[in-house]
Amino acid sequence: MALTNDEYIRLMETAKKLRHEMVNITMEAGGAHIGGGLSALDIMVVLYFKYLNIDPAHPDDPDRDRFVLSKGHAAIAYAPVLAERGFFGKKLLDDFNKFKSPFGMHPDANKINGCDASTGSLGHGLSIATGMALGARLQGKKFRTYCMVGDGELNEGSNWEAAMSGAHFKLANLTVFVDRNMHMIDGPVEKIMGLEPLDEKWKAFGWQVIQINGNDVKQIADAIETAQKATEKPVVIIAKTVKGYGVDFMENQTAWHYGSLDSELAEKAHQSIDKVYAAMGA
Amino acid sequence: MSKEITGTTWTVYDANTLTQNEIYGRVLCELGEKHPEIVGLSADLAKSTKIGIFQEKFPNRFINVGIAEQNMFGIAAGMARTGLLPFVSTMAVFASMRAAEQVRTDICYQNLNVKIIATHGGVSFGPAGTTHHATEDIAIMRSFANMTVIVPADGIETANAVRAAVDWPGPVYIRTGRGFEPNYYTTEDYGFKIGKSVEIREGTDITIIAMGITVLQAAEASDFLKKNLGLSIRVINMHTIKPLDEEAIMKAVTETRRIITFEEHNIVGGLGTAVADVIAQSGKGCAFTKVGFPDVYSEVGYPEDLYAYYKLDANGIIEKVQEVMQKDFEEDENWDDEF
Numbered sequence A: 001m002a003l004t005n006d007e008y009i010r011l012m013e014t015a016k017k018l019r020h021e022m023v024n025i026t027m028e029a030g031g032a033h034i035g036g037g038l039s040a041l042d043i044m045v046v047l048y049f050k051y052l053n054i055d056p057a058h059p060d061d062p063d064r065d066r067f068v069l070s071k072g073h074a075a076i077a078y079a080p081v082l083a084e085r086g087f088f089g090k091k092l093l094d095d096f097n098k099f100k101s102p103f104g105m106h107p108d109a110n111k112i113n114g115c116d117a118s119t120g121s122l123g124h125g126l127s128i129a130t131g132m133a134l135g136a137r138l139q140g141k142k143f144r145t146y147c148m149v150g151d152g153e154l155n156e157g158s159n160w161e162a163a164m165s166g167a168h169f170k171l172a173n174l175t176v177f178v179d180r181n182m183h184m185i186d187g188p189v190e191k192i193m194g195l196e197p198l199d200e201k202w203k204a205f206g207w208q209v210i211q212i213n214g215n216d217v218k219q220i221a222d223a224i225e226t227a228q229k230a231t232e233k234p235v236v237i238i239a240k241t242v243k244g245y246g247v248d249f250m251e252n253q254t255a256w257h258y259g260s261l262d263s264e265l266a267e268k269a270h271q272s273i274d275k276v277y278a279a280m281g282a
Numbered sequence B: 001m002s003k004e005i006t007g008t009t010w011t012v013y014d015a016n017t018l019t020q021n022e023i024y025g026r027v028l029c030e031l032g033e034k035h036p037e038i039v040g041l042s043a044d045l046a047k048s049t050k051i052g053i054f055q056e057k058f059p060n061r062f063i064n065v066g067i068a069e070q071n072m073f074g075i076a077a078g079m080a081r082t083g084l085l086p087f088v089s090t091m092a093v094f095a096s097m098r099a100a101e102q103v104r105t106d107i108c109y110q111n112l113n114v115k116i117i118a119t120h121g122g123v124s125f126g127p128a129g130t131t132h133h134a135t136e137d138i139a140i141m142r143s144f145a146n147m148t149v150i151v152p153a154d155g156i157e158t159a160n161a162v163r164a165a166v167d168w169p170g171p172v173y174i175r176t177g178r179g180f181e182p183n184y185y186t187t188e189d190y191g192f193k194i195g196k197s198v199e200i201r202e203g204t205d206i207t208i209i210a211m212g213i214t215v216l217q218a219a220e221a222s223d224f225l226k227k228n229l230g231l232s233i234r235v236i237n238m239h240t241i242k243p244l245d246e247e248a249i250m251k252a253v254t255e256t257r258r259i260i261t262f263e264e265h266n267i268v269g270g271l272g273t274a275v276a277d278v279i280a281q282s283g284k285g286c287a288f289t290k291v292g293f294p295d296v297y298s299e300v301g302y303p304e305d306l307y308a309y310y311k312l313d314a315n316g317i318i319e320k321v322q323e324v325m326q327k328d329f330e331e332d333e334n335w336d337d338e339f
């Protein structure tokens, strides 16, 4: 097993804590992309607190691992992850969305310590990540590049151009997570613009495909370790997730793609998060 | 023409209870009744752009392509080629940049009858940051031959513009905001015509040329400065950026000899640039300043805070107008010899 029991407990505690923080930030900010933030959080937690070779004291280290959050609207999860990892103080998040804040709904790499790419327009991140993976190879560097895309985001053709090049250039140092939460803005992904058979598509594009439950930290960890052993092909981890994971009234609700919370609703969200983690013994 | 297809007109009552884009969605439904050739397209933003209101009424005449703007504008071009009249809605940033080549080459080059209603223009989606701000769209769209570019002042003018677009041949780009931007107009009946600006305040000391959200702000600034400083400030609502109402601009040059433009756009390539072109080519001298985003990516923040910061609200306009009143320019009594 990839994780020790201590590591598992620590990751679960971190994810739980950050879910609570996301609820508070969403309330203070007047709204956020909380649904897709909650589905994506666990993957980011496992990457940032276990696998990424990064050092908050040297955020610009040229040899650091890279992470590109292509579904940039999940900044509501990403920003607290970076803060918790020590890239900046939590206090900065008080102004999320507000005037002159470094934190809008989408991450700005020039304003946020530890952020590797400015994203928010969907369908850009995978190409940027491909460039980083090539950058590592051309400079003989060992760092790995990780990217996360939304499933709705995969409607954009640019992803498939990048997928083609990732396989063509044999970028085994590139790993992509698909946050397969099955929902976009106007409805369920398969209803608006279907992707299935998604694993077959990636395979046909020349990628190694791993399928996991993307809200299960153990499965996420195992998948990353498998991806790290790749030698020939880039790896895509199709992570089946629940949009709004941890907050019962948001789960699998398309409408919670973006939403705001008053204090009463936020309280309900906090209670739900506690219940979910209590049931898992965390 | 527009009146006979409407059935209803939109008043300030509706405009206060409906957003600019909700009015758009409803007007498109009315138009859809009379025009079976109208079809709607969006890219996973049917709800956000309010073209979803048309979708609810005409589900069989609506195509959601998923998050794929380039594909969408290509599809719209193909549909137009078969005789349909596509209305395409996504955020302004994606219509003008993600799909720019499809709009230019597939739609404008072929001079196809496609109407683009681009929402979330300027910094109306302020907290979303630069990836969702559209402060270059007017420059891009007006550089495409055959394209008509309109920035309505408010919801009521949006209703007028959308109706007028149906009868106006060729591609049209209409840029709207996002939410409850306050209205300038109280009724639709003020003679909206594509390509013809509206003088909403008379004046002789200086002319403000405004578009979009700055129209209301300019009117308020004009009223304030008249009352408090006795300044006579003409305000022009330049709702159509292309084709541009050159006559109104030249009238302002000769009659007020001071012009200031306000636009929710980069000062490079937008309304101010278009007005400057006209002035420069006329050979007439004039004090001139353009106000907008000074070739920067806007900060993050709620739109009201950003408008204040970039001097696009009434207070900012008051300040900027006073600056231009102090500005030197070469006085020349003998205007006739300048051409």
Ligand SMILES: Cc1ncc(C[n+]2csc(CCOP(=O)(O)OP(=O)(O)O)c2C)c(N)n1
Binding pocket: A033, A035, A036, A037, A039, A071, A073, A120, A121, A122, A123, A149, A150, A151, A152, A153, A154, A179, A181, A183, A184, A185, A243, A257, B043, B044, B045, B067, B094, B098
């Ligand atoms: C190019 C582009 N088009 C449209 C949007 C608006 N938008 C933001 S999020 C979103 C839906 C994303 O769905 P998905 O990728 O499944 O994200 P998730 O459900 O994981 O939040 C859309 C259409 C955008 N950000 N970028």
